[in-house]
Amino acid sequence: MADKVELRAAMKMEPKDAVAFLRSKGYQISDQWHELDAAAHARAFTVAKAMRLDILEDIRDAVDQALAEGQTSRQFVEQLAPKLKAKGWWGKQVWGDDRGNNRSVQLGSPWRLKTIYRTNLQTAYMAGRYRRQLATTSTHPYWQYVAVMDDRTRPSHGAMNGRVFRWDDPIWQYLYPPNGWGCRCRVRALTKRQVEREELVVENGADYIEQVQGEAGTDIRTGEVVTLDHAVIHLPDGQTMSPDVGWAANTGAAAFGVDASIAAKLGQVRSTELRSQVVQSLNNSELRHEAFAQWAERILTGRRAGHGLASVGILTESLARAVLERTGKAPSRLLVIGEKQLLHADSRKHQADGVSLPMEVYQALPRLLAEPEAVLWDRRKQNLVYVVKAETEAAYRVIVNAPYRLPKSEKVPLDAVINAYQVKVGDLKAGQYELLEGTL
Known part of the structure; x- marks a missing residue:
């Protein structure tokens, strides 16, 4: 199915809020994705190993255009790949540091550009959706976690499907989608009458949250294991939900939030x-x-x-x-x-x-x-x-x-x-x- 159709069907919202979120970001050069925490990712556009500002600008402009025009991932790759190839940001290359150490790195590729496309569009749409849902909490104070529930859905994400929490429940600071690479989950806002009519149970997520340190990878310069603040959700039925490491945060809250x-x-x-x-x-x-x-x-x-x-x-x-x-x-x-x-x-x-x-x-x-x-x-x-x-x-x-x-x-x-x-x-x-x- 075309990415445009899939995203629009999943998000059910106009793209202008998502575009506004994307355009509010600054730029951040990074070698590895885990160099920035979730809050920094929410406020800055970054692509690992895009070490030149002009490369980052080309990629973000392409993402912006894809959001505004509803492009598919194929269109995104076809328009962006020639620009990146012309600037040398393509394929596998050998990078060396000032200590004489060399390593092989993957720069642009069709697969990587599709990942950039899906991740940034999904994150931007959900940040915009979060802002819109915040504006309706007086009439729709209950939020329901919705997973797609097909053969591509992670079991832990499926365990959250249908669960309802108040909009200000602390669980949304860790589990407001997306909750990992390729996550297609979303949040549905409900009125009190809907909750009663559908006989839904409003849970208290504060009782489920365990804050831990998750291993995000290894720092290539020091060899040390990099850990990030993470969360594990322990559900009453014995199941657990844990986002991918680095994703246990509400992108919308991080982007629009305050102290x-x-x-x-x-x-x-x-x-x-x-x-x-x-x-x-x-x-x-x-x-x-x-x-x-x-x-x-x-x-x-x-x-x-x-x-x-x-x-x-x-x-x-x-x-x-x-x-x-x-x-x-x-x-x-x-x-x-x-x-x-x-x-x-x-x-x-x-x-x-x-x-x-x-x-x-x-x-x-x-x-x-x-x-x-x-x-x-x-x-x-x-x-x-x-x-x-x-x-x-x-x-x-x-x-x-x-x-x-x-x-x-x-x-x-x-x-x-x-x-x-x-x-x-x-x-x-x-x-x-x-x-x-x-x-x-």
Whole structure:
């Protein structure tokens, strides 16, 4: 069966989230696949023994095109192989190190390119699927493990088939597919009514997890055995499930996730739309920036504000410490802006006073807040001030109220952008402000 048909049937999702995941990755040169842990693999595109950046770029561009256009593995190989052959990254070669040791290595081949194709497409689709399922946990809080259940299915993967756990069960940090080379498993999101109608049992995976060290291979330079953090799942019926070594991780969570303190707060946010936006913001994807720009344009042109919120990014660790030191309260580090705050920043008064910002600046807030010119602390008002575009006479000033608590219905603190307007740079050098980062 064609890979395109098989993947689309298995994933049942549009590829745009998978493409966004792939494009959010950086590049990482590596000799052996186990040089990077699962989290690093989730954030960086790498192919073992692709030791030149141009080779990596060629391979990732080809994977990107395959995802966007729904190419088969044959099409992928036919288009990519000539480029790699022309650059000498093909077949078996003998590599030597600075100690005079030689070894035979396998570079490009049709079989290897098919493996790269399947692994990257499967991982990207599942990372995108994870993000989408996170956004529906208020209506579909139960996730079911689904294996294909044919003669190619690993027995241990088949042992998980049909088992149901809550979306926030720790088991998904180890078993959200793919769980190995060529894994075709997926996760199905269920409502409470579906669980009851199908008479399914919701299990507690925390009781099943054993964290171990798994042997990933041998370091060719030192001869030492390489071990990675791994997990074995002990099921109540005596069966065990263990992903391939190096695969006992949730790629989507690793790519979009944060440290435990932020993740815990994120899990408490009741608005699934906001939670989804925050998760997307963590990988700083172009897709998320485009979505925010469209949201801002809709609010500012329609001039009607509801209670909606949109994520604009994450407070850095250093700024979070600065807020805690000055207020005695830990900020949540989740930066959001409400529809009302956005319209207030672009109010008729601000427009008349000539201090409102251009539309394109409001639309670019997530990108600008990620790389501010400077960050100040307003001693009088006890909040952060981001200077996002400093000029000779004026600066764009964005005020973040941190720590800040939204209405009680949210039940979780979120740091809110409460205003954004132009101000003279000289005014920001007054004693009221303390420079935390950057320069004015």
